[in-house]
Amino acid sequence: MALAGAVAAVQSLPGCGRSRSPLQRGRITFGSFADPALDVLKEVLLPEFEKATGIPTEWVEADFSGWLQKALSDGQTKAGSFDIYVLDDLWVPRFAGAGYLANLDEMGFHTDQDFVPTALDLGYWPPKVGLRQPGLDPKAKPALFSLPLISDLQLLFYRNDIYSSGPPASWDEVLEMARQKSDPSKRQYGWVSRGVKGNPVVNSYFVLLHDFGGKIFGEDWKVVFNSPQAIESLEFYLNLLSYAPEGVAEFDSDQEGETLLQGNAFAATMWTGWCGQTDDPTKSRVVGKIDFAVPPKKINQIAKLGLFMAGIAASAPNKAEALEFLRWFSSSPTQLKFARAGGTPFKISAFNDAEARKKSRWLDAIFKALLLGVPSPRTSDWSKIEDILGTELNKALIERGGAKEHLDAAAAEATAFLKSAGYPAG
């Protein structure tokens, strides 16, 4: 009944049944999750867009999970409550695959060489590279269904008074520093992480998995996150977490960030949305003492992507206006303004702008990390796999051991699920 209720609830959302006279420009209704990283867009860029084009805008937001529910319901019922969906990049396969997003190529949107390629690629469906979900035409040409909105990814945040000679180049250096300088009696910890089951712990572990040479899926969707490299990476992670605060298995982003900003941890891989807070004396006790870098290296060196994307709803009542916004926002001059106002852009020229870099000293690290970025696997079933893996990772964190057993258990469950969902996993 709740499911049916959710569908019905969409009808009462703002924007439903909007109409306008032929002379009026339609109001663009954005649907989004709430996140401080969107503040510059909402407070600086949207008023400028309205002034420049005469197109009014409306911003409707909910918490992360709540917005996903609303957006899925809107897409499913074609209610047309929103013109632009703000999406986590891992939702793109679900929304594009289900036909909830308008095809931007068909609408006449043209990309240019100034886009950071790793950011732009996230907007295509089927994906431009990598595995294709069963049920998709193997010959289907990738089409653009969404554009980057905010370049969010996981950077290494580290204390420059602890790592006085610059960022740690390798994971072994991080462990060694944690071993040498951690002092729990003074609440000084070498590392802090998110340990909550599901998405948080998987995102924290994802970088280590790849850096140690592991992967989530091999050929034909074979689950390989229990490979020897993956086991080694989890054992390393558990070892590193012995220098983290007690109870890290229950930490989500808020507690992780708080631990770092209170000066209790030396380093962490965190979402770039936290960068601005490190220099805010009302939120940080270590102003100026936190620097940013691409996460360290083992065999590989990657950064976990988690970009905010924007797609036009297939049922949007104001598609032309929404497209106009995307063109305007993704243009290089607007991206420059966005970066100079403190936003995180997705155009190369904006990242290279000296004034923008001065305003946001973390932009250089974000740009470098973006080029090494790896996204979540491009399948609409990733959330299920993430939940399975995240539950076992969380158990390993609580037990502070059993890396192989937990990864094997997760791999077996994930394989069974994938087979039942029609994947050739074996």
Added chain:
Amino acid sequence: MLPLLLIAPTAIFALAVTVLPLGYTVLASLQEFPLVRPPAFVGLQNYQNLLHDANFRGSLGTTLLFTVSATGIEFVLGLVLALLLKEEFSLQGIIRSTLIIPMVIAPVVVGIIWRLLYNTDAGLFSFVIQSLFGTNLSVLSSTTLALPALILVDIWEWTPFMFLILLAGIQSLPQEPFEAARVDGASPWNIFLHLTLPMLRPVIAVALLIRALDAFTVFDQVFVLTQGGPGTATEVATLMIYKTAFRFSQFGYAASMAIFLLVLVAGFSAGVTRAFKERSV
């Protein structure tokens, strides 16, 4: 014809808000909604999968444990409080009002309050344990403590509800049998056991039923406090349904879980109602 016409608006409204969504959910439970393909009718496949789903069985077990423990303890505490506070005394109003405060706080806010209390680094529980035993206590990341911690939150929030219903029931009991028992020299314990409890049976049945049904569908506190973790220690059925539908987009499977839960809850309420009716006869 006129009576039918008169009742029609109410009947249509009732159909629209109860039967239609229920019917839609039943229909959805017989389908699968793969996002990259059109929806397909799968018959009873979702229900068949449900029977073999160890995670769902586990979540039902957790839900049952949560419901029985929370409702049982809330009943005992509520009854004790109702018996203690049934007589008139000074400050009675203030004490009663204070007792019901937890009940009027939104469950999500309750979750946030307790998340802070249980915080390993700065929470009250951890502070007390640290002061007494010199060690930290990670309540929500302990597979043995997380579920009792959630039960404690439910007890804190909903014992006042049990207390209010039982107090109203006790105060509405006729006084004559109690006076007669006292004149005959019955002890307070015997009066409670042989008069208060039997006479209070219908009220107890309603209170237990309402609380059990509510506890069986607990979601908010679990969502805010543990997200079902650590591991699967607090993964209740409603959370699993929510995740299956809105995180994994398996709407058909989630609908079959919801219907299964509905049947279970309906069967339980019918059983409890019948049991109390039979005993009252």
